[in-house]
Amino acid sequence: MKHQHGLVLVFALLVLLSITILGVAAINSSILQSKMASSIERKSFAFDAAEAALGGAVFEAEDETILTNPNADDPFTEARQANAFDEDNEVLSCFDDTRVTRTATADGMTVSTVHTGQALFSNNPPVNAWSRTVFLQEQACKGSSNVTGGSGISCHVFLVRGCGQLQGSNYAVANTLAASIVAPATSQ
Secondary structure, eight states: HHHHHHHHHHHHHHHHHHHHHHHOOOOOOOOHHHHHHHHOOOOOOOHHHHHHHHHHHHHTTTOOOTOOOOOOOOOHHHHHHOOOTTTTTOOOOOOOOOOOOEOOOOOOOTOOOOOOSSOSSTTEEEEEEEEEEEEEEOOOOSTTTEEEEEEEEEEEEEEEEEEETTOOOOOOEEEEEEEEEEEEOOOO
């Protein structure tokens, strides 16, 4: 009988050790899942900021006050005045300061304003939002018989890269919009 009491103690210690290992594993898994959820949330904030930056460039390009002001250019007009972007040999980066830049802020977009000032898109967490716009090419418009062929109208094709970045992060989340604007053909 004395040997059986020792066996029960060993068995109880093994059960206790197993429960402890399971508890530690569950805590580690919970911590990992919490970190993953936090990372996804941070990327989601940055992506929302990138989307807002895309919308901001379009908002400004549709602003009648800017379009009729000879002293202010919308992002597409400004990009059209620069050299065409070469997709095969150039990269449209969020961190290339030579491109046309527009910002999106927590205050939103203001009519008749060229949005170039630095301000946070979100204060909690702190997120920056901006866009880069480049001119790709001028080409015949597709899909509309009233603007194609000899009418002196062509499509001016642009790329807009919306960028969002949480402060303290070393990467930016980006999304790209291709835009075609019907305009008079440039004389060659």
